[in-house]
Every structure is written in C-alpha cells, then in structure tokens.
C-alpha cells in the first residue's frame with residue numbers, strides 16, 4: 487500500500503500544496519489533477535523518492551520510502567513528463583536499455599513485440615529522433631509491458647497520443663489494475679479507466 491501523510495511541497499517562496507493525504511491499495515488508481523504549475527509533477531517526484539517532502543511522509547507498506555529506498559526502487563516504474571528516450575538510439579535500443587536500468591533483461595525479439603503491441607510497427611530500428619512525438623511516447627510506454635512492478639507512477643502518459651493509442655493505454659492500465667497493480671497518474675486529458683477504486687486528487 488502506498489500512503490501519503492500530510493505532504494507539503496514548497497518551491498521558492500510558494501507553498502504548492504500542503505496537508506495532502508491518501509492511501510492506494512492493489513487494484514486502485516489515483517488521478518492527480520490541477521492546472522499548470524499546481525504541483526502535480528512535484529508530487530509525483532515525491533512519490534518516487536526523487537524529491538523530499540517539506541513536511542509529511544510517503545510510506546510503502548507502512549515504511550517511510552526514504553528508509554527503504556533500494557527496495558522501493560524495485561517496486562515502482564516511473565515515467566516522467568518527458569518521454570525520457572534518447573534520440574540517438576533506436577526504439578529497440580531505448581527499450582532494452584530502459585528495461586535493463588529497471589533490472590529486467592529484454593532480448594531484441596521481446597522488445598520488438600512490446601513495440602508492436604504499442605502500435606509501433608516498422609519503426610523499431612529507426613533512430614528515435616526520426617519518430618514523431620506520439621511515436622516516441624509509445625516507445626516510452628512500451629516499458630510498462632516489459633517491466634512488472636507493483637506501482638506505476640505516470641506523469642502525463644497520454645501527451646501526444648492519438649485516439650487509438652489512448653484506447654490502447656486505457657486497456658493496458660485496466661489489465662494491470664485488474665491484476666492488482668497500483669497506478670498514480672496525471673493527465674490533462676479525460677480518460678475513463680475502470681479500477682477497483684479511483685481516487686481523485688485535485689491540486690489548485
């Protein structure tokens with residue numbers, strides 16, 4: 487279970503948010519919403535352990551994530567705001583390296599299959615600098631099909647995706663949640679994902 491207790495984030499002289507509380511169990515989804523600059527990315531970075539709360543704590547199964555950072559890294563998959571892929575590598579190379587960094591060795595065939603599942607066909611061996619923004623995003627999301635962690639933390643995963651890719655993503659999320667995965671995501675787009683419980687967290 488992922489819990490946030492009384493989380494506060496200060497940036498410069500601004501309090502972006504304070505008093506944030508939530509708990510997410512297997513099969514549950516939390517959508518973080520709010521206007522540009524309200525602190526959604528800052529909150530997600532806290533949930534990953536990349537930023538430290540100004541007050542409050544983030545816990546995983548009752549333990550502060552700061553005290554179990556190594557174990558916690560193996561529990562989460564974080565896809566940041568930017569696609570995080572390297573332009574000078576091919577789609578397959580990007581995917582294999584991203585998976586290896588998450589501790590999962592993926593051969594070329596499996597990487598290729600995941601790209602096909604994400605609808606990226608006949609583009610697997612191109613340098614990603616030659617791909618469109620939506621195709622780059624598909625490469626980045628393909629990691630979710632290969633790396634099986636208990637918690638996905640996804641910052642704007644739908645950015646640049648077309649209607650069919652959004653539908654694909656919705657199916658991937660629903661399958662993962664049905665298998666007991668936990669998801670925290672931000673999006674400015676509407677996406678109707680079925681989950682055991684959906685928490686809505688608004689930052690203003």
Ligand SMILES: Nc1ncnc2c1ncn2[C@@H]1O[C@H](COP(=O)(O)OP(=O)(O)OP(=O)(O)O)[C@@H](O)[C@H]1O
Nearest residue numbers: 497498502520521522523524525526527528529567
């Ligand atoms: N290190 C920092 N120092 C000062 N201000 C920062 C820092 N990091 C972020 N901010 C500010 O904090 C605010 C919140 O940023 P954040 O990226 O968390 O917002 P967001 O809700 O994700 O926005 P968007 O919807 O545009 O992605 C912004 O005004 C940003 O400029």
